[in-house]
Amino acid sequence: MGRRVAHGGAVLALAVALALTAxxxxxxxxxxxxxxxxxxxxxxxxxIALVAALEDAPGDxxxxxxxxxxxxxxxxGEAALAALERLRRAGGGPAAKLDLMEAEAQLLRGQFAAAAALAGKHESAEAYRLRALAAIGTGDLGAAEQLFVSGAGRTGTKVRLYADHAIFALRSGQVPAARALVDKALAADGEALDPLIAEGRIASSEGRPRAALAAYEKAAHLYPESQAALFGRIGVLGDLGRIAEAAPLIAQAAAAAPNDPRVIYLQARLQAEKGEWRAVREALQPLERSELPEVRLLYARALLETGLTEQARTILAGLIRETPGLLPAQRLLGRAQLAGGEAAAAFATLRPVAARPDASPADLSxxxxxxxxxxxxxAAREIFAAIPPAQRLARELAAGDAAIRQQKWRAAIESYGRIRAWTGDSNALVLNNLAYAMGQAGDVDGALPLAEKALALAPDNASILDTAxxxxxxxxxxxxxADLLRRAAATAPDNPAIRAHLREAEAR
Structure with missing residues (x-):
């Protein structure tokens, strides 16, 4: 669904150079x-090669x-239509195949009625897929679901139909159904682009970022020009807090499509990581009416961070109207209302957030x-009375541990940072885990002093020795x-990760 994106003028100079060589x-x-x-x-x-070859054989x-x-x-879509017109004049290809190719070209052009009419002439699974996408384009989601389901019973390959149906189900909030559909698509063809992109998106929604990253990386390897794979990798790396790895990919995306709103958003995310909120606000201001919720959410955060509270409240309220229960927007809106002196409104906004079983200490504060x-x-005491202090700490520890297992380094840093604020520098494992997450996120200079503090508290702990x-x-x-890792290996001789770290230290 929307898997292909045209490259812009950034490719033109390269295309000319290659054409001259060709x-x-x-x-x-x-x-x-x-x-x-x-x-x-x-x-x-x-x-480029085909255009050159057709110079000598224009009717081939x-x-x-x-x-x-x-x-x-x-x-x-426009270029595809022109090529298909020439192909029809040349008498090439079965009519059904040409109709479906033209239907896809019309979808790319946003001509949904034309696409539906062309695909409606045929009964294959691919025809039903295209009709379903046309229905989505016109807003008839009920018809789209029926067409996807009916298409599964038709003849022909169903890889793309399953993948697009999976994305449609995901957008409708039906994650288990989306998982079942993408599994069917991958079983049919584990190297096709559409199922790999769908797997990335669905795995992300399931809280499995490493699986999502693996899918996007496989797609990027097999389809080196896929912007969907590129943007998917960047998004997951950002969620994992691996900003240093995401930065060169964002530069790659910017070189290919500098004016793409997704690229501008990703560049703004990098600026946000550095705390450059004024730059974020200026970058995203032209996109304040974007259909992408993440763009408007980051823009609202930038407005709030730069003191434009009223504008932030307006954007966040609109996001919540469109998507009730959007937790990041609720959190930010409550904060904006507090900053604007609207304590009663903030109380109403944050009450359902604080009452959630997964409410964070920051939410409760x-x-x-x-x-x-x-x-x-x-009223607040009633909610807090239901959450004993020990349970709050246990909840945060569980969240931090889960974030480390899932390699969500930013989330791990936030969780262990809050625990450290409660416990001080008295718990060696808290300090160790915080140092480990910070190191994985690229902040080695900030992590090492924490690891040394943990080591002073527990000098014989193998994990702490390994981290330091x-x-x-x-x-x-x-x-x-090498000294610390030898001590770690002596304490835990069967730990393969420690042995690998020691080998690397001794090899350098």
Missing amino acids: CSKSPAEQRAAAEQALAEHRFNDAR AELLGMLAQTHLERGD AFAEAAEKSGNAS GWLALQQGNRERA
Whole structure:
């Protein structure tokens, strides 16, 4: 569903250069180059080779069919239609295949009625998929669901139908149904782009970021020009707090499509990580009416951080109206209302957040402030009475542990940072886990002092020795690292991770 995105003018200079080089090749060499590029999913290269080959054979139906498919893969509906018109004049291809290719081109152009009419002439699973996407385009979601279901009983390949149906189910909040559908798609073809992208999105929604990242990385390897795979990788790395790894990918996306709203948003996320909220606000201001909730959410945060509380409240209230229960928006709106002196409104906004079983200490703290300032302290006490202090600590420890297991480093840092605020520097494992998460997120300089504090409290703990040694190695202190890791290996000789760290320290 929406899997292909056309590359913009950033590719033009490269295309011209390659086209000049291509002029020296024979028609047979151009055809072979196009076939190889298509097999390797390098669609920009394929387009250049096909255009050159068609100079010598303008009516070659096979080349025209390849060119039309290439334009579809690149997301260029207009160019695909032009190639299909030439292909029809050349008498190439079965009518059904040409109709479905043209229907997909019309979908890319936003011409949903035309797409539905073309696909409606046929009864294959692919025809039903295209009709379902056309129905989504016109807002008829009930018809789209029926078409997806009916298409599963038709003839022909169903890989893309299952994948698009999975994304549709995910958008409707039906995560188990989406999982079942994407599993069918992957079982049918585990290397097709659509199922891999769907797997990434669904795994993310299931709280399995490592599985999501694996799917996006596989898609990026097999389809090197896929922007969906690129944006998916960036998004998951950002969620995991692995910003240093995301940065070069964002630069890659910006080089390919500098004006793409998704690229602008990702660049703003990098600025937000650095606390550059004024720059974030300026970057996202042209996108304040974006259909992407994450864009408006980050823009509202930037407004709030730069003192434009009223504008932030307006955007956040709109987001919550559109998507009731959007937790990040509720949290920010409560904060904005508190900043604007609307304590009673903040109390009403934050009460359902604080009453959630997974409410964080930060949620509870903000709610307590709103309750006190609005004269509702007794109502707040009722909620807090149901959560004993020990349970709050246990909840935060569980959240931090889960974040580390899932490699969500930012979330782990936040959880263990809150626990440290409660317990001080008295718990070695809290300090160790916080140091480990900070190191994984790239903040080795900030992590190492915490690891040393943990080591002072528990000098014989293998995990703490390993964390301190590994961080020392990252900072370039090989001698100190090797000493700590030898002690860790002696304490836990069967731990493969410690042995691997020690080998690396001794090899440097």
